[in-house]
Amino acid sequence: MNLQALFPFLSWFKLITKESVKADFFAGLTGAVIVLPQGVAFATIAGMPPEYGLYTAMITPVIAALFGSSFHLISGPTTAISIVVFSAISQYASPGSPEFISLALTLTFLAGVYQLAFGLARLGVLVNFVSHTVVIGFTAGAAVLIATSQLKHITGIPIKSGSEFLHTWVALFSGIGQLNIYLLIIALTTLGISILSKKYMRKAPNLLIGMVVGSILAVFFSSFAEGIKFVGKIPAQLPPLSAPDLSLATIKTLTAQAFAVALLGLIEAVSISRAVATKSGQRINANQEFIGQGMSNLVGSFFSSYAGSGSFTRSGINYAAGAKTPLSAIFAAVALMGIILLVAPLAQYLPIAAMGGVILLVAYNLIDFHHIEHVLKFSKSESAILMTTFFATLFLELEFAIYLGVLLSLVLFLAKTSIPEIPAISIDVSDDGNRRKFIDLDQKPLRECPQLKMIRIDRSIYFGSISRIQSRLAEISDKEGIRHILIIATGINMIDLAGAEALAAEDNRLKNMNGGLYFVDMKPSVYEIAAKSGLIKKIGSNNFFDEKSKAIAAIYKNIDKQKCVNCKALIFKECSAVIIPEGLSKSRQKPKQQDEDRELHEDAGLTVLHHPLAGQV
Known part of the structure; x- marks a missing residue:
């Protein structure tokens, strides 16, 4: 010694x-x-x-x-x-x-x-x-x-x-x-x-x-x-x-x-x-x-x-x-x-x-x-x-x-810890479209995706705080009608067993509504706890991401593309190309766009075309 x-x-x-x-x-x-x-x-x-x-x-x-x-x-x-x-x-x-x-x-x-x-x-x-x-x-x-x-x-x-x-x-x-x-x-x-x-x-x-x-x-x-x-x-x-x-x-x-x-x-x-x-x-x-x-x-x-x-x-x-x-x-x-x-x-x-x-x-x-x-x-x-x-x-x-x-x-x-701050997050796009920054909606009013909600939890997820977190997730899915929720986990320092079980239950509830719960930027120590508690196994490792861009790209594949046709938010890069079902009127599309961007979506038989409002944000 x-x-x-x-x-x-x-x-x-x-x-x-x-x-x-x-x-x-x-x-x-x-x-x-x-x-x-x-x-x-x-x-x-x-x-x-x-x-x-x-x-x-x-x-x-x-x-x-x-x-x-x-x-x-x-x-x-x-x-x-x-x-x-x-x-x-x-x-x-x-x-x-x-x-x-x-x-x-x-x-x-x-x-x-x-x-x-x-x-x-x-x-x-x-x-x-x-x-x-x-x-x-x-x-x-x-x-x-x-x-x-x-x-x-x-x-x-x-x-x-x-x-x-x-x-x-x-x-x-x-x-x-x-x-x-x-x-x-x-x-x-x-x-x-x-x-x-x-x-x-x-x-x-x-x-x-x-x-x-x-x-x-x-x-x-x-x-x-x-x-x-x-x-x-x-x-x-x-x-x-x-x-x-x-x-x-x-x-x-x-x-x-x-x-x-x-x-x-x-x-x-x-x-x-x-x-x-x-x-x-x-x-x-x-x-x-x-x-x-x-x-x-x-x-x-x-x-x-x-x-x-x-x-x-x-x-x-x-x-x-x-x-x-x-x-x-x-x-x-x-x-x-x-x-x-x-x-x-x-x-x-x-x-x-x-x-x-x-x-x-x-x-x-x-x-x-x-x-x-x-x-x-x-x-x-x-x-x-x-x-x-x-x-x-x-x-x-x-x-x-x-x-x-x-x-x-x-x-x-x-x-104090049982009522964590859960701000909504959106993307602030520069006028020229080259710079994109994630920002709290409390700081600046921005458009949000109507199908993917991004939030940040700023305290630990444990038995005392999980009730508040579940209420917020239910509010998003039930009142706002959003089934896909991405949690930016930079502010989470710990997840206990009760918190892991509650998050798994929320993911299961969202999946039953064709949605899901996703995590990005989780600290290594918290990720290790999530793995030991069985949270990652229950939710699925595919729902955990290291980078926001990869998380959004993966979640975007699961959203309803029909709703994207008339969407005015267009905050993601992926919004520049929208999947439109076969047979839908193409009168809204410009001839040049049809020539350059028409693709056959092999999995669903869908045609990929530029959204008529893309680039206007």
Whole structure:
């Protein structure tokens, strides 16, 4: 087996130079400073002690960088994954408790197993079936939930932990008299400073600056105000070893939730890596990215890390900072370890209200207002999916909202592919008659042959689309009275067994009416499928052509020549000579034509003469 298949990092190790190491080091250092406040905030959202967010930011990016495919993706704790972890585990244990931590690590392990299995099974293509609109809707809903979960910390109004969305807002309004104005000032100051520093000091760690100012304000208020709580001291240590609870009962309890975490994590990671790759020019291997994410969560669960995925913010900053290889993610993790060993004790001065202000800003940045506005304006079907996913995230279990979003994506995909475009085709003849071009009738109104219909099917022929195709074929034969139908197959990418059987049935129906179904320009891969399914044998190999001119010449022999006598279309070259039955009046023919073109048709005893209207098109 190829070593690079087992150890994909060997492929980019060869790209490391002195210059790339320098660029990766400074990009990693920037990432470490950025993830410090984010890690604490995300762990708070997940219901985990603050240090677990930092542990996740140390272990997950290293493993994902070694086994993934993206040069710039930075993995670690994320907001969406964190809130799903909280939603999944809080129903079984109290947030922050040892039982909660144990279940979260088990959830992470199972999610990693799912992701690794998907990658090894080469199922990376599945991400393509999840609409970006679903991700936008879910993320927006998760952002609202995240902001809602912080209201009790920035207002001081007692709200029962784990309360549902509506219950939280009801409790907030009913307890408005218990508002702690000092907590609100700390949160809003932290939020305001973070926004201003981002605006006027673009390269500075704005969240960290906001938290420092909020902490100073909280220390000042705590000397005379009550109810100001602090995060507490974070252990100045590297990620300790841990053991997920792998008992059968626990695994059965968390199987469904772990699948949701795995799916969301893969969608996030692949979407972000592809978005960054469009700027860097790198090609992303979705299957390898699945393996990288799976390995990072699986290994991370044994080093006190909860579920993580790709971070759009940190990945974008990593690329903008000049990172050249995944070594930047490793440098970021190592730098974070050093920072934690030095500044972890200072976390005891970090107020929870300031953390709430930072999380509000993180939640706001999650909402893609521009994309949402675009969807609502221009697509009703996408708008329905967006709103359904958004409200499902707010009012249903989060893992069910993810499943619903994926299901809606698949339904949308199947709905689009089940109604293929089937344009009618005709021939555009130049004025001098020397140039002939096949063209859609939607683009230009042209005459059509009244006996031979040419159409193009622009999507795959499978069980979902065959009903639409059969209806179109029936419309042509029954309403237009055309029995010979030529399908230009350039747009067909696949024909399944149901599609092959339906096409054979349509050909048999047309043959019973002295017509037939014909195909031209079929792709070799599709032709091979048609042969294996028995379609070619049932219809007949003579009905399949490589060139349009040969197809028309062959089909023309089977049409009713009597109808050609009075035809005014004359779009084919073959129309220049029409077969007229013996005994039919020849008064319409010019003497010169009779002398030059009279022939005896040996098979049917027919005389071939120039059509009186030929050449007038």
